[in-house]
Amino acid sequence: MKKGTSIMVGILILCFIASMVGIFQLFKAKTNKPVPLLNKDLNFFGATSKKGPGIGVVRVYGPIMTEAESYFAGFQERGCDSIVKKLDKFRKDDRVRAVVLRVNSPGGSIGASQEITEAVRRLKDDGKKVIVSMGDIAASGGYYISALADKIVANRGTITGSIGVISAGLNLTGLMEKHGVKMNVVKQGKNKDIFAYWRDMTAEERTILEELSKNVYEQFLEVVSKGRNIPKNELLPIADGKIITGEQALKLRLVDELGGFLKAVTIAANEVGLDPENPNLITSTEVGFQKLFELIGQESMSQRSMNFQQMLMSNPLPVLYYCAYSIPAPYITMMQ
Template sequence: MHKKIITGVVIAVLLFSLAVAMAFMGNGERTAQKTAAGEKIAIVHIEGTIMSSSPGGFGNPAVAAADQITRQLKEARENPDIKAVILKMNTGGGTVVGSDEIGREVERVRQSGKKVVVAMGEMAASGGYWISCKADKIVANPGTFTGSIGVIMQLTEMKDLFNKLGIEVKNIKTGAYKDMGSSNKELSPEEQEIFQSLVNDSYEDFVKVVAEGRKMDPVQVRKLADGRIYTGKQAKQLGLVDALGDFDTAVQITAELAGIKGEPELIDMTGEQLLWQQILGGLQGNTQLMPIPLEGLLLLPDKVAAPMNTNVE
């Protein structure tokens, strides 16, 4: 029994050592490739649901945390060796605040004289499109899902369910509207009007962002901004994106805009990874963990958003 345990431990140690060696070997190869490259383009990932900050904790779903993304953009903006930025995007949207914070930092990067190009993946909709409109150019795959220009706030009413279960909830409040949106009560017409005004206000901001970013008449934007999604091909025809292609297309366009001659060096701004991420990356032949696939958030009509966490979707 003891021999089997010892043998198992030895095998585990050997496998761990091999994985570490492969990870560092892979990192060494990529470092050598970087050294041989030319002028630098920063790659900033916007993947998952856009939020102002990450909820933290092991096992949480992947989010595009604005505090982390803006920090990466700031680093790229202040680094004199970096000539431009590519936003590699795969998101179905998220909160108004998170989208706006990232968009504002994108504006600062452009104001510093550096070009910003968006490379859309499977999805770059709603809040993702809000951010995209802040860039110099937008490149979409023909099959990308984008657009979804609109704002949604969903409230869950459970009053009838509570009654069936014999649950009674009492709200002790300081004002008439302090408990508006509570799941244990029906939404009054006045409360409905207040919530609608919040959504309308954010919608007007969205229309303005698209109109200014795409240099379109707000009237024309409103015709497209009914919440529907478009394929990359449709978006190109409507003037919502600039070019169709893949990530390499985005790199080529970015290099041309930034005046980079030759093959640019691509710098991933994600930063240092944890050891277990490097090990898994080495085994996959890539130091980056594979992104968690999106579930098509825009296509889920029953997605719930907290009243004070309005989503750009």
């Protein structure tokens, strides 16, 4: 059998298995049998819930970005829009007494982080408890969206912190000169190409970006200071962009307790008077195909990043050509 055919058959088999699991989960969701917490804490294909009050679970995995509201086979793509909708859905659901926000993210764009943070604020304003459970990493934007929670739970080795802002652009002038590449530019507004990779940054441009970065940094500090009840003057020494462990964060009052997802669920249950042994977790209706496509997308992004790095190390010329055909965006996305 040819290699291409084998791959196609393998994909079809995986799709069949995913669809069968999804159908099983949908039928399972119609029953009223309580499912033990240990069997549904991080159910890969999405968990079901029994009727009655419970705890909503929303997962924020990977970079925090705003993604297009497109659909594939009826399943919504990942992104902050999807997360905000889930949080607002739980806010309006009378069954949901509290929400556990499971964060496993290195950060992302400021706009997307702020939209999720505002959704958390709305939940709290409506009287619902929000407990954050940090996974492997909840740094920068991952910490930003966690800061307003009623309580933050992190593992001892969770990588968190990184309270800071960064924006960066390539300077390929030396590479362009080496290969005889020049850039023709027509612009209106002297700062339109402020992150141009074909020339050095001017002093005026650097000042503009520093002021922009400082403003966003102040916004970040304000959220953390309010959410953690730490005065800004006490926060500044630890808000220098460094990463820390969950154990260190506990000593610095950036998290409240050490533990995993189950610890966060137990805290949420106790906060709202539910049985911590069987709190009835209410998750989104993610089923087999959606999870399969998400995994394929994550693997694809990871592979593309790896291929780009390998190409840059082996031969930088294609990267130069790529940049030459990419028009700089009319805005700068500040990364947290």
